[in-house]
Amino acid sequence: MSAPLDIGVYAYEHTAALVDGRVTVDGMDTTFETAPLVTDIFCRMLEGRYDLAEFGLTYLLRTFDVDDAPFMALPIFPNRNFRHSAIYVNTSAGIERPQDLAGKTIGEFALYGHDAGIWPKGILSDEYGVTPDQCRWVIGGTNHPIPAFDWIPQPVPAGVDVRHAADRQTLGAMLESGEIDALISVDVPLAVLNGSTAIARLFPDYEAVERDYYRRTGIFPPMHIVAVRRELSGRTDLLQAVYRAFGAAKDLAERRYLDDAAKQHMSLVTPWFSKLFDDNRRLLGEDWWPYGVGANRKAVDTFLRYHHEQGLSKRLLTSQDIFVPALLDT
Incomplete structure (x- = not known):
């Protein structure tokens, strides 16, 4: 087994299975840590506390303009929202x-x-x-x-x-x-x-x-990605295992809603949730929270263009520049 990995991520419903141990990273000794504020996780990543962590897209991109940029991205999107x-x-x-x-x-x-x-x-x-x-x-x-x-x-x-x-x-x-x-x-x-x-x-x-x-x-705006320390960005097996684990945790959350649809989502306290679920599924598709470069390239490249146009990046980056090579074909 590889050396232990420390991973920081906010405890969303689609990452909860990683935090509570229901989903593990194959072949890796990992510790998942969360925090009351997601920006605490960002700050701890910058302080060197984590090997991988959830990171705001702009926080990642700002580090690309410093000498010896410390991070690269995995195409995992723990947080997205229409704005x-x-x-x-x-x-x-x-x-x-x-x-x-x-x-x-x-x-x-x-x-x-x-x-x-x-x-x-x-x-x-x-x-x-x-x-x-x-x-x-x-x-x-x-x-x-x-x-x-x-x-x-x-x-x-x-x-x-x-x-x-x-x-x-x-x-x-x-x-x-x-x-x-x-x-x-x-x-x-x-x-x-x-x-x-x-x-x-x-x-x-x-x-x-x-x-x-x-x-x-076709854009469901991503806010955060998962960042990895650049010295680990060539560890293909490790990064693919982390990517699969985050996907498995997300699939558990999505599966719950799919399974509960037959019972009109009786386990939830939100009224008319089933109608909202049906509307969203028709619009967003079966995987309404996709990971991977292919499904998110347009959204990510749009954000990268905005970041450059708004004077926050010195150069116009693309998905090819920010994601680890091992996961570019996802």
């Missing part, structure tokens, strides 16, 4: 359509170019002609103040106005008060959850907009 729903506006700011964001002050969660911000900014540019340099940006925590993430490179392109919120400020409160006009955030502002009329989503019927986006593009 039209991540754009919020103050209802008194005069923002009725995406084009009205030009000239506005926009908050962004955590850092300029977080994973859930790169996607909507790219979509706003591609489909509505609104580019980041047309806006002013304030970085911070949505519901709780957070300091700047000084443990990861934070490039800001020339010509883009970016500042960090004050120590005790939250972007959610700033949006509700009108201090900022809009917000792009992975976190939902508490004011929205509490029913405030001062904040609305830019796309009120975001589900319909996001479903239409998928129909047109």
Whole structure:
């Protein structure tokens, strides 16, 4: 058996079988560790605590611009989400359509170019002609103040106005008060959850907009991948075993929903879940959360283009550049 591997991953339902030991990595002595916040896993990976770990796509790409880039990617996508729903506006700011964001002050969660911000900014540019340099940006925590993430490179392109919120400020409160006009955030502002009329989503019927986006593009936006230390990136047997294990854990989660469909998902407490499951299956297919390069190349290359266009990567990368050679044919 090979030397022990330490792997960090958030305990989603599709990774839970790895964390609790129901699924193991063939021929490998592995320890899976999770954390209360997924960014804790990112930080620990950068500190050298893990051999492989879940990693935000932008966090990975930022390391490609440093000397001796430490990581490569496995085409495993633990976190993905449609992000039209991540754009919020103050209802008194005069923002009725995406084009009205030009000239506005926009908050962004955590850092300029977080994973859930790169996607909507790219979509706003591609489909509505609104580019980041047309806006002013304030970085911070949505519901709780957070300091700047000084443990990861934070490039800001020339010509883009970016500042960090004050120590005790939250972007959610700033949006509700009108201090900022809009917000792009992975976190939902508490004011929205509490029913405030001062904040609305830019796309009120975001589900319909996001479903239409998928129909047109085939993209289910990935946010995170699994990163591996570059010195391990040539270990074909190891990487293939890890890839299979993550796939097996995901298959268990998907199989549960397929098996429960015959009983109208009685094991779940969410009403009308079976209708949602049927709708999603018709749109997204039998494997609605695919791993592998082939099924995700367009989405990943789109993100890589957005990352470069937004001034966060010095060069335009492709899937061929970031994924380990052993898994390029997946």
